[in-house]
Amino acid sequence: MAQHYDTIVVGVGGMGSAVAYQLSARGQRVLGIERFELGHGRGSSHGETRIIRLAYFEGSAYVPFVRRAYQLWQDLSAKAGAPLLHRTGSLEMSERGYDFVDRSRASCVDHGLPHEMLDADEVMQRFPAFKVTPTTRAIFQPDGGYVLCEAGTHAHATLAAQNGATLKFGETVLEFQPTADGGVAVHTDRARYTAGQLVLTAGPWMGQLVPSLGENLATFKQAVAWFRPARLELFKPAAFPVFIHFSEDGEFYGLPMHSARGVKVGGPHFAREPIDPDAREREASPAQIKALQDFVGRHLPAASGPAIDTTACIYTKTPDEHFIIDRLPQLPQVVVVSACSGHGFKFAPAIGEIVAELVIDGRSKLDITPFALARFEAVQTSL
Ligand SMILES: Cc1cc2nc3c(=O)[nH]c(=O)nc-3n(C[C@H](O)[C@H](O)[C@H](O)COP(=O)(O)OP(=O)(O)OC[C@H]3O[C@@H](n4cnc5c(N)ncnc54)[C@H](O)[C@@H]3O)c2cc1C
Structure with a gap:
C-alpha cells in the first residue's frame, strides 16, 4: 500500500525546501522528493549568494x-543560528535611454521606502569600485543586500526534517x-505515494511534469563569475552594495x-543561452565569461582580470517574467510554483x-492573483 501524506512537495530546491518547512511547521505530514542531492548545482539555486532588494523595477x-x-x-537566520541575510544597500544604475532606475524609484515612492538618487560622480565618490559613464543615473536603497542561497x-x-517532514x-x-x-498519487522511480495535495516546485524541470505549462516556461543557461580584486577593501560588503547596471551592453x-x-x-541577460535542463553540458560558455570579464574591465577596473571561478545556473522564464503560484485549473489539489525569471530566490x-497558507487555509494573506495561470491562454491540465 502506498505511503500517505497530507502534502507531497516535488523538488527540494530553493522554493520546495521553504514550502516543506512552512507546511511541516504547521503540523502537516509532508513528503519532499528531490531527484538530486540537497543544494546541488544543476538547477537554479546554487552559487553562494542572491540579491535581495526592495527597489523593484x-x-x-x-x-x-x-x-x-x-x-x-x-526568522530563518535565528532558527538556523547563522546570518543568512546581509544588508549592503542596493545600487541600480542606468545609462541614458533606459528607464530601470525610474521604475525602481516608482516602487520606492509607492511604498514610502528610503532612497537616494545619485548622478555618475556621486556614484563613483561614494562607491569608488565603480567606474560609470557621465550620463549614468542611479538609485541607492539602503535595505538592499544579499541572502545565502545554498545555506x-x-x-x-x-x-x-526537524519538524518531522520526510x-x-x-x-x-x-x-x-x-x-x-x-x-x-505520485509515482517515482522507486515508489508510489499518495497525498491530499501536491505542490510542484520543480524549477527548470516544471515543463516535464506539466507539459501544458512548457510553452510558458523557457529555460536559459545564465553565467556568473567571481573576480579577485586588486584592492579588496573596495569590494567588501561595507563599501560595495549589491548592484544592477543597465546599458546597451546588457x-x-x-x-x-x-x-x-x-x-x-x-549577466548579461542578452547572452542567455537556451538549455535543456537535462543537458550534460552545463558550464558557462566562453562567450558568456568574456562578456562578464569585459564588463568588469569597463566598470569595476580594480577587479579586472580573468575570472577565478565561474558557474552556470538555469533561469526559467515566463513570457511576462512574473511568477506562477496557482492551482492547476482542473486539478485543484495540485499547486504549481514557479518563482522564476531570474528574480525569485x-x-x-x-x-x-504563501503556499502553506494556500494548501492549509485555501488562500494566502498576500494577494497572489498577479501570479495566476489564467493570464496565459493555453494552460490546460493535461499531465
Ligand atoms: C544565475 C542566476 C542568478 C540569479 N540571481 C538572483 C538574485 O540575485 N536574486 C533573486 O531573488 N533570484 C535570483 N535568481 C533566481 C532564483 O535563483 C530562482 O528563481 C530560484 O532559485 C528558483 O528556485 P526553484 O526552487 O524554483 O528551482 P530549483 O532550486 O532549481 O529547485 C527545483 C528542484 O526540483 C527538483 N526536481 C525537478 N524535477 C524533479 C522531479 N521530477 N523529481 C524530483 N525532483 C525534481 C530539481 O532537482 C531541483 O532541485 C537567479 C537565478 C540564476 C540562475
Whole structure:
C-alpha cells in the first residue's frame, strides 16, 4: 500500500525546501522528493549568494512580498543560528535611454521606502569600485543586500526534517494522477505515494511534469563569475552594495565579496543561452565569461582580470517574467510554483509561507492573483 501524506512537495530546491518547512511547521505530514542531492548545482539555486532588494523595477506590487521575505529571512537566520541575510544597500544604475532606475524609484515612492538618487560622480565618490559613464543615473536603497542561497535551502530543509517532514533525495517523480478521493498519487522511480495535495516546485524541470505549462516556461543557461580584486577593501560588503547596471551592453549585476571566492558578477541577460535542463553540458560558455570579464574591465577596473571561478545556473522564464503560484485549473489539489525569471530566490521563505497558507487555509494573506495561470491562454491540465 502506498505511503500517505497530507502534502507531497516535488523538488527540494530553493522554493520546495521553504514550502516543506512552512507546511511541516504547521503540523502537516509532508513528503519532499528531490531527484538530486540537497543544494546541488544543476538547477537554479546554487552559487553562494542572491540579491535581495526592495527597489523593484519589475513592479511595485512585489514590494509587500519582499518585505515579508526580509522578516522571514531573519526568522530563518535565528532558527538556523547563522546570518543568512546581509544588508549592503542596493545600487541600480542606468545609462541614458533606459528607464530601470525610474521604475525602481516608482516602487520606492509607492511604498514610502528610503532612497537616494545619485548622478555618475556621486556614484563613483561614494562607491569608488565603480567606474560609470557621465550620463549614468542611479538609485541607492539602503535595505538592499544579499541572502545565502545554498545555506538558505539547507536551513529550510534541515528545519523541515526537524519538524518531522520526510525528505527523500536521489528519487525522481515520473508522473502524478488524481485519486478517486480527490487527492493525488505520485509515482517515482522507486515508489508510489499518495497525498491530499501536491505542490510542484520543480524549477527548470516544471515543463516535464506539466507539459501544458512548457510553452510558458523557457529555460536559459545564465553565467556568473567571481573576480579577485586588486584592492579588496573596495569590494567588501561595507563599501560595495549589491548592484544592477543597465546599458546597451546588457543588464549586469554583482555582489560584494562574501567569501574568499571574490566579487561575483552575473549577466548579461542578452547572452542567455537556451538549455535543456537535462543537458550534460552545463558550464558557462566562453562567450558568456568574456562578456562578464569585459564588463568588469569597463566598470569595476580594480577587479579586472580573468575570472577565478565561474558557474552556470538555469533561469526559467515566463513570457511576462512574473511568477506562477496557482492551482492547476482542473486539478485543484495540485499547486504549481514557479518563482522564476531570474528574480525569485529572495522570496523563497515568503513563497513557502504563501503556499502553506494556500494548501492549509485555501488562500494566502498576500494577494497572489498577479501570479495566476489564467493570464496565459493555453494552460490546460493535461499531465
Ligand atoms: C544565475 C542566476 C542568478 C540569479 N540571481 C538572483 C538574485 O540575485 N536574486 C533573486 O531573488 N533570484 C535570483 N535568481 C533566481 C532564483 O535563483 C530562482 O528563481 C530560484 O532559485 C528558483 O528556485 P526553484 O526552487 O524554483 O528551482 P530549483 O532550486 O532549481 O529547485 C527545483 C528542484 O526540483 C527538483 N526536481 C525537478 N524535477 C524533479 C522531479 N521530477 N523529481 C524530483 N525532483 C525534481 C530539481 O532537482 C531541483 O532541485 C537567479 C537565478 C540564476 C540562475
